Amino acid sequence: MSQESMFAAIEKVMAERVGKTGGYTVPDKVLDVLSVSPEPMSSREIKLVLMRLKQAHSQTTISTAVGGLIDLGKIEFVGKAQRTVRQTVHTVGVYRAVTKDA
Secondary structure: OOHHHHHHHHHHHHHHHHHOHHHOHHHHHHHHHHHHHHOOEEEHHHHHHHOOOOOOOOOHHHHHHHHHHHHHEEEEEEEEEEEEEEEEEEEEEEEEEEEOOO
16 A cells, blocks of 8 residues: 555545544544554654644644553554654554454
């Protein structure tokens, strides 16, 4: 899945949810991003996706939502990964949506 098609797919999922609910919370948005993404993502990457889709939120808000979704069993921690940000390598936790058939 190309990055452009991933953004299009996430936007479609988000538009469907907004149409159904009216109110749309940060945890819902985080869950949508993770459920559509083909790869596990860090909370920073989720924030960057939401910013690109003009659904911007602070890193603290995203991290709180990630913690809450883990507690609810909606997403899972899948390990650590190395990400390079401005020539600095960071080790970050990555998460993915828990699929219903798992």
